[in-house]
Amino acid sequence: AQSVTQLDSQVPVFEEAPVELRCNYSSSVSVYLFWYVQYPNQGLQLLLKYLSGSTLVKGINGFEAEFNKSQTSFHLRKPSVHISDTAEYFCAVRPNTGGFKTIFGAGTRLFVKA
């Protein structure tokens, strides 16, 4: 079985400041890792994913995440946030042994203030 823990439910940050949204996971098998973003009144949108290879993954809108297998973490970072990054962010995993069931964390609300 898998589980995902997003360590912060809310993260307030000023515009142009850096941000890190933390995600830890637990799994008895190897997994693929994902970050999704949900803007108000919209569906979830894929930001980035880690399947294999380089542990630093770059996504859309200037976001990146680093997979750390020993710490079972997949933290999301952006060096300089904009007001438009205000949204809810979800970390998710899926076993890479086949199957399509995705396990999500509880989400982190990012508030970017002017």
Next chain:
Amino acid sequence: EAGVTQFPSHSVIEKGQTVTLRCDPISGHDNLYWYRRVMGKEIKFLLHFVKESKQDESGMPNNRFLAERTGGTYSTLKVQPAELEDSGVYFCASSQVLAGAVDTQYFGPGTRLTVL
């Protein structure tokens, strides 16, 4: 290209009533998923269709929930009778699997269900 659409966007019903949620996936997507998010908690998997067949329904809470995907196009999720704890946001997602690749799931905006 149209994205995943869900109807209705909101539904408020009384305990014991029936509600049917609809999802229209992206055209050509064989995979269709239902998820639910209750009260700001994690998004939980409900079930997965491949075309019209249920591939995995391990996340369905109980037999008050019935999902169908006749003809392998749109899907419906019926809750009958609804209970208070069924309140939440129901998301639908679709994807197309390409050989040797990990599919990207495209999500709809969700249906917010409130059971009073």
